[in-house]
Amino acid sequence: MTLTPNFRLGPSPLALAIFEASLKRCEARPDFLDVFYENFLASSPEVAEKFAGTDFARQKEALRASFHHLLLVARNPKQGPDPYLEEIAVRHGAGHLAIGAHLYDLWLDSLLETVRACDPESSQEVETAWEEVMMVGIHYLCTNYEGRHGR
Numbered sequence: 221m222t223l224t225p226n227f228r229l230g231p232s233p234l235a236l237a238i239f240e241a242s243l244k245r246c247e248a249r250p251d252f253l254d255v256f257y258e259n260f261l262a263s264s265p266e267v268a269e270k271f272a273g274t275d276f277a278r279q280k281e282a283l284r285a286s287f288h289h290l291l292l293v294a295r296n297p298k299q300g301p302d303p304y305l306e307e308i309a310v311r312h313g314a315g316h317l318a319i320g321a322h323l324y325d326l327w328l329d330s331l332l333e334t335v336r337a338c339d340p341e342s343s344q345e346v347e348t349a350w351e352e353v354m355m356v357g358i359h360y361l362c363t364n365y366e367g368r369h370g371r
Contacts, residue, residue, distance in 0.1 A: 230297040231352035238349035239294075243287055246338045253280040255337055260330035267326055290357045301360045308357075309364040320365070324358045 231239070246252045257276060261268045271279075289304035328351065335350055336342045 230294045230356060231349065235349040235352045236291065236294055238346055239353045240291060242335060242339045242341070242346045242350065243291070245341060246335060247284070249338045252334065252338050253283060256283070256331060256334040259333050260327060263326040263330050264323075267323060270323070286357070290353050294353050294356045297356075301356065305357055305360050306364075309361050321362045324362065328354055328358065 249255075257271075257280070261271060286308070293299070293301045293304055331354065332347050332350060335347060339346060
């Protein structure tokens with residue numbers, strides 16, 4: 221089967237099922253998020269700088285929650301991502317942390333590298349499912365970088 225991204229409609233039911241199963245396998249590894257942050261911080265000096273002084277216990281819990289929020293958003297595109305991602309968009313936007321689109325490229329590359337390392341059933345189909353679900357959030361954050369919500 222082929223997964224076909226359609227960002228207007230969101231990931232297909234197959235992609236959502238593949239993502240959710242892979243997420244469970246990854247989360248079964250206690251070091252999953254540690255591996256991710258090792259990969260991500262090593263991806264660029266700018267990334268390492270952005271995370272200087274970060275409380276990583278809190279950060280990892282926020283990231284874990286965001287994976288589940290993105291799954292909810294992707295399952296119900298009609299509701300939209302605002303209830304789950306609006307505060308994150310404001311915090312990551314130009315007026316606060318200034319997390320530009322190029323950093324999301326590094327983030328996604330690091331995440332997919334981590335999935336390959338942590339999911340024993342990793343495959344191109346699994347990576348595509350992760351990418352489809354994550355792009356729902358990345359698209360929203362990049363679109364709202366300049367703070368359309370006016371905070």
